[in-house]
Structures are given as structure tokens and as C-alpha cells.
Amino acid sequence: MTPGCGAMAHPILAAREVSKLYGPKPERFLRDGRLAATPAELSAAGIIAAVADVSIEIPRGETFVIMGLSGSGKSTLVRILAGLTPPTAGAVLFEGRDLKTLSEAELIAIRRRQMGMVFQHFALLPHLTVLGNVAFPLDVQGRPKAERDARAREMIALVGLEGREDRFPRELSGGQQQRVGIARSLAVGPDLWFLDEPFSALDPLIRREMQDEVLRLQGLLKKTIVFITHDFDEAARIADRIAIMKDGVVEQIGSAEELVLAPATPYVRAFTRDAPRAKILTAKAVMTAPPAGADFAGEVAATARIAAFAHDVERSEKPFAVIEDGRVLGAIDRIAMIDVLVGRERPGGAA
Known part of the structure; x- marks a missing residue:
């Protein structure tokens, strides 16, 4: 089991011995559905382990941060958890259902109705207004126009953009554009909210304001959040627990305090050395x-x-x-x- 991962009664999301291998015939390095090779053996065979034997459990209502440097595997892991990338080995359970047993239509339905996603690049549709962008996922669901516009206006007010419904993305600041992305991801009322380095493109002042916004929204909505970052200060501000990754492996899971005071590996110790204690x-x-x-x-x-x-x-x-x-x-x-x-x-x- 991944270090620091204890058993939880009813996690909303769980990864069970998940690996993602890239290269020729990666299945030859599996045994009983699990990774059965050392990093040296994989490297010698030209196999890249983007994620290697990761097990995590995330209870409902937790803010769980996955962090690591570029190439650590954090973004691959979040794509696996969101059902966007199938694992080579292991299983991802969402509300007890193994994602790999679901049809493509079932996966799409879960992502559209139960998962919200915010990314580093805002990915707003330039030809749509703020209202149109926020209402877009509801349009995809086939909701009536009056219903989706009312819900979109509610979310726009929630993120502090009331009065800007008719503006286009090009007329907004970076922080305002990211607020639109947040509102859009919340419009469907997701049970699980993924944020993949959502603020790394923003300047430090706006970035802190957006962290405050996530904390405020979490206080109001009590969502389950999976948040990706490479910044330990950011993780410490918003996380209930943090998983630190290196070379596809989760080195340790714990609160910011636990990681600072009791690092499990030399890498975690180095990673947290300059944290603002x-x-x-x-x-x-x-x-x-x-x-x-x-x-x-x-x-x-x-x-x-x-x-x-x-x-x-x-x-x-x-x-x-x-x-x-x-x-x-x-x-x-x-x-x-x-x-x-x-x-x-x-x-x-x-x-």
C-alpha cells in the first residue's frame, strides 16, 4: 500500500494499485494485474512508468492535493482518477464502481454529471459570453434553456462575477477567466471536483485570491476536491491531506504538518525543507x-x-x-x- 494511505470506510474515490506504463508490450511486466518489475527493469526494456503502483483513498468532502515536480506523474494520475486515461494495471473506484467495467457512455455520463474539472489553461470558448460558457455543460446535458441560464447565473454570482454575464473571455482578466472556469465546472453540481494546476498561470497576488476563493467555495459547498499543484505553499493552504509524488510513485500521504514534521523519505524531507513552518x-x-x-x-x-x-x-x-x-x-x-x-x-x- 502507498505510504500513509490508511483504510477508509466509504471513500468516494479510490485507486487500488494503479500503474500506467508506456512502451512496447507493457503487460509483460504485470502479474495478477499488478506491476511486477523494478524501475531498473522497466527502464532497460524502454518502458516508462508514469504512475507506479499507487493506492489512495479519498473520503467524501476532503480536499486532497497531489503534488510533485514536472514529470512526477501527478497529471497522469489525475487523468486516471477522472476516467480520462485507463490504467495499465489496478483499478479506480468511484462511489464503489470500478471505472474500467463501465461503458464509454456510462463514463461520459459520470464525467458530465458527477465530476467537475478546472485546468491550468482556462479553455473558455471565445465565441461564447460568460453566461454561455458557464451554461455550456448544461447545454451538453440537454437541459432546457431557462433552467441552464438560471443555474449559470447562480454560479456566476457565487464566484463574484455578477454583472459580467454578457462579456466575452477576451474582455476579462486572467483571474476573472479562471472564475468563469470554476463557475462552469460547478454548474453541473459535481460530487467530485478536479483542479489541475488551475492557478499556475496567474500572478502571485491573483493566485492567492483564487486560493482564497477555493477555500470559500469549499466552506459553502463541501465538495470532494482533487487538486494538482507543484507548489507546497499552495498545497498547505488548501489541503486536508497531501500526496507527494516522484517518478510515478507516491512517496508519502499526510497533512502538511505530518509531511513537515515526519517526512517518510529523503525526497519528502527535501521537498518540504523550505516550507513556511x-x-x-x-x-x-x-x-x-x-x-x-x-x-x-x-x-x-x-x-x-x-x-x-x-x-x-x-x-x-x-x-x-x-x-x-x-x-x-x-x-x-x-x-x-x-x-x-x-x-x-x-x-x-x-x-
Whole structure:
């Protein structure tokens, strides 16, 4: 099983030992439907393993981020998960149904009605207005015009573009065009929302605004999101869990905190080395056992990010109590906090 992947009761989406091989007769490297060759053996035979023996489970309502550098296999994996690319081995289950057992018509119906997709390049239709673009997937479904226009207007208002329904893509900024793409992908009311590096073409300020928009929409709609990025800062902002890929393999799955504090491989350690720890780690992640009879300088919530309280703790000679559900869960002082922020080894374990 892929590192960090535990069993979940009812995942909306699951990959079971999925591989995607490119090259001559890749099936000769399978045994019992699974990849049965080392990377060296595949390379020697001219086979490229874009995805190699990946297993993940994504529960309903989770924001799951897949990340890695260019060529890591993340985009191939998301195409497999969306049913756009068939795996060479393994299975993808959507709501318990194995996608490879479905007909092409059934797959198209699932993608049109239960999946929404947003890509790096906005892929808006230049001859259609904002309203026309957002309503387009509903038109494909054969919905009546009045129904699809009403739904499209609702989604346009949701993403903050009300009043721009009659504009064409060329009349919009990059951020506005991406909002149209988001509205269009949400128009069908998808159960599963794929976003493949949707903001990488935007400048940093607009990119952060769009991250905020995804967080806002997720707070309202509670979608299941599979988000692809190569940017760990972006992943840490929006993810419940993150999968880090390298050479087609998932190196580790975990929360941003888990990946920073307990990297499973040297690659994950290097990948997260420059992560902004103060913005990622919480008081609960860096606390120590509360000293007996401690005289606390104050309290911080267990879920508070270090950046929110670092100044107060750094100024104090006394520890702060870490509070959860009205009780003292632990303590945090300036020495322990600084050790974690700079990545120093802590007594009894890794930072």
C-alpha cells in the first residue's frame, strides 16, 4: 500500500494499485494485474512508468492535493482518477464502481454529471459570453434553456462575477477567466471536483485570491476536491491531506504538518525543507507536556498556527498553555517553538 494511505470506510474515490506504463508490450511486466518489475527493469526494456503502483483513498468532502515536480506523474494520475486515461494495471473506484467495467457512455455520463474539472489553461470558448460558457455543460446535458441560464447565473454570482454575464473571455482578466472556469465546472453540481494546476498561470497576488476563493467555495459547498499543484505553499493552504509524488510513485500521504514534521523519505524531507513552518504548524504539533504546577503566561488554541502567536511566546519567559475543549492539552515555550521553526532536532525525536 502507498505510504500513509490508511483504510477508509466509504471513500468516494479510490485507486487500488494503479500503474500506467508506456512502451512496447507493457503487460509483460504485470502479474495478477499488478506491476511486477523494478524501475531498473522497466527502464532497460524502454518502458516508462508514469504512475507506479499507487493506492489512495479519498473520503467524501476532503480536499486532497497531489503534488510533485514536472514529470512526477501527478497529471497522469489525475487523468486516471477522472476516467480520462485507463490504467495499465489496478483499478479506480468511484462511489464503489470500478471505472474500467463501465461503458464509454456510462463514463461520459459520470464525467458530465458527477465530476467537475478546472485546468491550468482556462479553455473558455471565445465565441461564447460568460453566461454561455458557464451554461455550456448544461447545454451538453440537454437541459432546457431557462433552467441552464438560471443555474449559470447562480454560479456566476457565487464566484463574484455578477454583472459580467454578457462579456466575452477576451474582455476579462486572467483571474476573472479562471472564475468563469470554476463557475462552469460547478454548474453541473459535481460530487467530485478536479483542479489541475488551475492557478499556475496567474500572478502571485491573483493566485492567492483564487486560493482564497477555493477555500470559500469549499466552506459553502463541501465538495470532494482533487487538486494538482507543484507548489507546497499552495498545497498547505488548501489541503486536508497531501500526496507527494516522484517518478510515478507516491512517496508519502499526510497533512502538511505530518509531511513537515515526519517526512517518510529523503525526497519528502527535501521537498518540504523550505516550507513556511510558522504558517503550517499548529500549537498542538509543537507542544510539550505541561510542567507540573506551571505558571502560564497565557493560552493559545491547539489549532492556532504558530504565526498567530509566535510573537507573544517569543517575548515571554514563561510557557503558554495549549488549550483544547477548555482543558490544558500541553505547553509551548519559546525554546521549543524556535527549535521547531528552524528544524532543529528535539530531544527524543525529529523536529
